[in-house]
Amino acid sequence: MKNLTDLMKQAQALQSKMGDMQAELEALEVQGTSGGGLVRVTMSGKGAVKKVAIAPELMKEDEREILEDLIVAAAADAKTKSERLAEEKMKSIAGGLPLPPGFSL
16 A cells, blocks of 8 residues: 555645646746747747837838737637647547546646
8 A cells, every 4th residue: 555655745836846847837938939030929938929019110100009919819819729729639539538627638
């Protein structure tokens, strides 16, 4: 029984470390650029788009903020749809078996 207790302690420690890592990833930010720096996208370490910046010379100045907001909204919408699609595919692969709470592939 001691081995089982040790195994459970190790699993709990691993779960705690995974939670810490997830929080750390959420707090991190990365920035991607294109067009020689004319377009910049800032994302969380978990892949959520946080900000889009477009150089003014690429567009009309009075429409820049609207376009930036629309790009962020579209990226968030696409991410939500792709996650939903992946979840549906996993359900079909798993034969409809429910996954435990918090468990995702």
